[in-house]
Amino acid sequence: MKFLTTDQLDAFLGYVAGQARVVAPVKDDKGVVLFRPWAPGMPVELDVLLSKQSAKEYVFRQSETYLKFGYTMEGLAAAQTESPEVAHAAATEAEVAAVDVAKAQDARVKAFETVVVDPVNEAPAQVIFGLRPCDVRGFVQMDNVFSGYGGFYFDPYYNAKREATTLVAVTCRDPRSTCFCTSVGGGPAGTEGADALLTQVEGGLTFETFTPKGEALGAFPGFAEVSQAQSLYAETVKETAASRVAPAFDLEGVRDQLRENIEHGDWHDLAMRCISCGTCTYVCPNCYCFNITDEIVETRGERMRTWDNCFNPMYTLETSGHNPRDIKSNRFRNRFSHKFWYYPDKYDSLLCSGCGRCVANCPTRIDIREVVRTMGSPRPVTVTGEEA
Amino acid sequence: MADDQTVATAAGASNTGKSRLTFADVEVGATTAKAGKRAGNPYLPQIATVVDIIQETPNIKSLRVRFDDPGVQAGLSFEPGQVGQLGIFGVGESTFAINSSTSQASDHLQFSVMKAGEVTSALHELHIGDKVGVRAPMGCGFPVDAWKGKSILYIMGGIGSAALRATINYTLEHRSDYDNISILYGARTPLDLTYKYNIVEWEARDDIDAVITVDREFPGWDGRVGFVPAVLEEMNPNPANTIAITCGPPIMIKFVLQSLQKLQFGDDQIYTTLEKRMKCGIGICGRCNIGPRYVCVDGPVFSMAELRELPDEL
Numbered sequence: 001m002k003f004l005t006t007d008q009l010d011a012f013l014g015y016v017a018g019q020a021r022v023v024a025p026v027k028d029d030k031g032v033v034l035f036r037p038w039a040p041g042m043p044v045e046l047d048v049l050l051s052k053q054s055a056k057e058y059v060f061r062q063s064e065t066y067l068k069f070g071y072t073m074e075g076l077a078a079a080q081t082e083s084p085e086v087a088h089a090a091a092t093e094a095e096v097a098a099v100d101v102a103k104a105q106d107a108r109v110k111a112f113e114t115v116v117v118d119p120v121n122e123a124p125a126q127v128i129f130g131l132r133p134c135d136v137r138g139f140v141q142m143d144n145v146f147s148g149y150g151g152f153y154f155d156p157y158y159n160a161k162r163e164a165t166t167l168v169a170v171t172c173r174d175p176r177s178t179c180f181c182t183s184v185g186g187g188p189a190g191t192e193g194a195d196a197l198l199t200q201v202e203g204g205l206t207f208e209t210f211t212p213k214g215e216a217l218g219a220f221p222g223f224a225e226v227s228q229a230q231s232l233y234a235e236t237v238k239e240t241a242a243s244r245v246a247p248a249f250d251l252e253g254v255r256d257q258l259r260e261n262i263e264h265g266d267w268h269d270l271a272m273r274c275i276s277c278g279t280c281t282y283v284c285p286n287c288y289c290f291n292i293t294d295e296i297v298e299t300r301g302e303r304m305r306t307w308d309n310c311f312n313p314m315y316t317l318e319t320s321g322h323n324p325r326d327i328k329s330n331r332f333r334n335r336f337s338h339k340f341w342y343y344p345d346k347y348d349s350l351l352c353s354g355c356g357r358c359v360a361n362c363p364t365r366i367d368i369r370e371v372v373r374t375m376g377s378p379r380p381v382t383v384t385g386e387e388a
Numbered sequence: 389m390a391d392d393q394t395v396a397t398a399a400g401a402s403n404t405g406k407s408r409l410t411f412a413d414v415e416v417g418a419t420t421a422k423a424g425k426r427a428g429n430p431y432l433p434q435i436a437t438v439v440d441i442i443q444e445t446p447n448i449k450s451l452r453v454r455f456d457d458p459g460v461q462a463g464l465s466f467e468p469g470q471v472g473q474l475g476i477f478g479v480g481e482s483t484f485a486i487n488s489s490t491s492q493a494s495d496h497l498q499f500s501v502m503k504a505g506e507v508t509s510a511l512h513e514l515h516i517g518d519k520v521g522v523r524a525p526m527g528c529g530f531p532v533d534a535w536k537g538k539s540i541l542y543i544m545g546g547i548g549s550a551a552l553r554a555t556i557n558y559t560l561e562h563r564s565d566y567d568n569i570s571i572l573y574g575a576r577t578p579l580d581l582t583y584k585y586n587i588v589e590w591e592a593r594d595d596i597d598a599v600i601t602v603d604r605e606f607p608g609w610d611g612r613v614g615f616v617p618a619v620l621e622e623m624n625p626n627p628a629n630t631i632a633i634t635c636g637p638p639i640m641i642k643f644v645l646q647s648l649q650k651l652q653f654g655d656d657q658i659y660t661t662l663e664k665r666m667k668c669g670i671g672i673c674g675r676c677n678i679g680p681r682y683v684c685v686d687g688p689v690f691s692m693a694e695l696r697e698l699p700d701e702l
């Protein structure tokens with residue numbers, strides 16, 4: 001453990017910024033705290049507990065181009081003027097085979113050039129400084145999804161940025177009423193996924209490291225050795241903070257009860273107020289769903305992915321008009337069941353780190369703790385209600 | 389780490405020994421067609437050329453595509469029932485069953501596309517020689533090996549034939565591995581029957597039982613008339629040692645499942661292949677789930693027994 005005096009904080013960030021991009025919580029002129037690229041002279045906001053949005057954007061971009069492509073002008077022109085036979089009927093399998101190869105020699109092969117570029121996974125080294133431990137865990141929870149945990153696929157765009165990122169957490173001295181990290185296995189000084197942890201004590205911050213990435217930051221020459229008093233102080237800060245996070249629910253049995261209650265009418269009652277705005281998904285440090293779209297102007301185009309939200313009816317709407325989650329309570333049920341049942345089934349942990357952002361930012365005051373307490377415990381049998 | 393374990397035990401998970409992949413575990417930059425699950429970039433389509441287009445019905449075309457990289461085509465293999473994403477750069481991608489035979493994988497892949505929305509309409513505009521992007525094979529196929537020695541009953545309607553064709557071809561190519569093989573195929577009108585060239589063959593063979601039906605009388609049609617579930621019940625198949633596989637419009641599947649139950653087929657004898665709106669196709673983007681199962685990676689093939697475990701979100 002090391003010690004950083006308050007007046008050395010800027011020098012420390014400056015030192016880090018000499019090696020990597022620094023992203024830190026900064027208060028804008030409207031008083032909103034958000035993670036922003038830091039430059040020397042910018043005051044870092046460590047007293048406001050939670051940034052309005054999580055910092056997931058710096059690894060999982062809100063919108064990200066992942067393919068670029070182009071057509072040649074001549075190709076497009078040729079394709080528009082020539083119109084060779086488009087398709088043929090086939091009466092026998094032999095007839096299908098017979099027309100096959102010759103047709104492929106069509107002039108269009110040369111004229112209609114497709115260029116595909118796999119954009120380099122641009123991932124300069126970055127240090128995200130001043131994260132709350134719940135936000136750090138948000139990354140760990142997304143890591144499972146994007147890194148093929150359990151035998152699935154590997155996402156190079158996420159992982160390139162993730163590998164180049166160092167996560168520096170800061171202990172929450174003053175948890176809010178919406179915090180419930182301790183109910184989901186974390187804590188205000190939790191270190192899961194953190195490369196380093198700072199704790200504000202009298203006169204400065206203690207600095208602990210847990211990984212080689214964290215240790216690299218420890219090379220800053222302005223650190224002092226920590227005194228016993230300072231490290232005791234830090235322990236007290238941590239313990240006090242943990243004791244101030246109110247228990248929200250008991251996780252034991254929640255998954256089984258969600259399974260049990262999947263068709264229960266209480267989902268309908270809980271979802272009633274929700275206006276499907278999706279705010280809860282955008283502010284969440286671990287909601288990771290995305291959409292994929294193509295854009296093209298004349299001959300140049302891009303394929304990109306953009307954060308999506310499972311509350312939007314379009315999310316599952318099929319071309320035929322059929323929608324497997326057509327009623328709001330089914331979409332509502334999906335978000336909470338995903339976090340406490342579906343994801344745990346696949347990835348052996350939870351998809352919620354208890355940051356409370358969805359509670360604090362929901363315009364209709366939907367409270368995930370209440371949802372888990374209600375649907376994650378035995379329910380009296382009711383008749384399923386009809387949705388208006 | 390201690391935190392993690394607390395959560396894991398509290399949520400009821402066991403220590404599974406599963407792990408995350410890093411760049412060192414994958415073939416950097418490789419597509420799924422090239423490297424399967426070890427694809428370093430499963431979002432990257434493999435470029436292919438349309439080598440043939442067959443007008444199956446007024447609104448269904450089969451596109452036969454071949455990868456431009458001959459090595460990738462030559463090295464390709466897939467399981468019957470697996471799917472692929474076929475895309476046009478600038479329009480988008482959509483999921484389709486691979487309906488060519490697994491035995492022809494090293495030569496081409498074939499997809500049958502029903503004109504429905506944006507991407508499918510653009511695919512209908514393609515000409516032979518045009519370029520497409522393909523991400524395949526994806527998902528899990530039918531357990532054809534586990535079915536060895538059993539009788540197989542295919543029950544399909546409309547474009548549902550596309551999802552079963554590769555499997556039908558597989559069981560026909562390995563005919564001696566299976567007991568009876570029956571195919572019940574229905575369409576609205578004779579014009580809507582896909583793969584007419586295969587139907588001719590099926591009807592000509594005496595080692596398979598093919599029943600083709602259309603919904604109502606049609607000029608020039610002297611074959612069977614009637615809805616698939618009704619014809620199925622008339623056929624009265626013996627469920628003993630038989631696997632029933634069904635695919636078609638949701639309403640047909642619904643009634644076929646009821647008929648199969650009436651005919652005493654058990655939940656583990658009934659298989660279907662599902663559709664859900666998809667984007668990534670690789671279990672990441674989140675939208676294709678039915679409860680904890682993702683159609684793109686855990687499906688699209690499910691047994692009735694598996695579906696019973698899931699929320700009613702079909």
Ligand SMILES: Cc1cc2nc3c(=O)[nH]c(=O)nc-3n(C[C@H](O)[C@H](O)[C@H](O)COP(=O)(O)OP(=O)(O)OC[C@H]3O[C@@H](n4cnc5c(N)ncnc54)[C@H](O)[C@@H]3O)c2cc1C
Binds near residue numbers: 480501506
């Ligand atoms: C596993 C699977 C196998 C399929 N096999 C075939 C097949 O062999 N032949 C065939 O004609 N069709 C098949 N489909 C359906 C086909 O994918 C949709 O008809 C197609 O995506 C519609 O796209 P669109 O752009 O034309 O429609 P739009 O409405 O313009 O599409 C918007 C987007 O919605 C999504 N989407 C909408 N409906 C569906 C749907 N039912 N399934 C999946 N995604 C959808 C796609 O991402 C699409 O890009 C299959 C679907 C799945 C999931």
Ligand code: SF4
Binds near residue numbers: 275276362363
């Ligand atoms: S923020 Fe609240 S109202 Fe908006 S989608 Fe989430 S739960 Fe519903």
Ligand code: SF4
Binds near residue numbers: 284352354355356357
């Ligand atoms: S679900 Fe809500 S409380 Fe949990 S991590 Fe997401 S925003 Fe925070």
Ligand code: FES
Binds near residue numbers: 667668676682
């Ligand atoms: S299509 Fe993206 S998760 Fe299935």
